[in-house]
């Protein structure tokens with residue numbers, strides 16, 4: 014059994030027969046559990062509905078930095094976060110790559126307001142960080158009681174080391190299978206096995222050999238295969254470890 018810890022099931026990945034078919038193909042590939050994060054406030058309702066409908070779909074709820082300027086409290090209530098199918102707060106964080114410099118203060122405000130929600134509800138967080146390593150680490154340093162996962166981790170060993178010390182998990186996405194991703198493979202070779210989980214970030218970042226296609230949770234198998242190779246352990250054993258790690262990361266998950 015394997016799981017996809019970060020898949021945007023609310024996005025347009027359902028061209029071939031809808032979400033039912035996506036989930037069926039995942040099951041056929043041995044991917045039995047899917048965690049669906051939100052990024053856009055408009056996805057929150059849809060993510061919760063999917064988690065209520067499908068027994069092996071769970072949600073994390075958060076607003077992505079690309080929506081800097083919105084007030085998280087207008088969309089995310091403690092009632093939502095206490096929903097039994099909502100495992101954590103995410104994806105949240107900082108993106109200095111896609112977003113203009115003048116949004117930084119608003120990004121930080123949105124990020125910290127959601128860290129406050131995670132703290133209040135005792136939930137882990139799923140962190141998105143791009144070209145914002147220093148600020149991400151400095152902010153999470155201040156919120157030292159909060160744990161979680163660095164989603165689609167592509168940063169270097171510097172941030173990995175800091176977040177390892179903070180007790181965070183690291184999620185490998187399809188990017189780790191790319192030919193030019195030697196640096197990321199190198200970083201994951203140094204991250205202890207008990208801190209690694211896997212994801213697709215579907216519909217983005219389809220792993221080799223599906224690169225360029227619309228990604229879906231079934232493809233997480235290819236990412237897991239590559240990480241198992243990097244860690245030099247059998248694929249099945251790696252999958253068992255990933256399941257255990259995910260349970261530790263998201264204690265509310267019932268699988």
Ligand SMILES: [Zn+2]
Nearest residue numbers: 019050104214
């Ligand atoms: Zn994502």
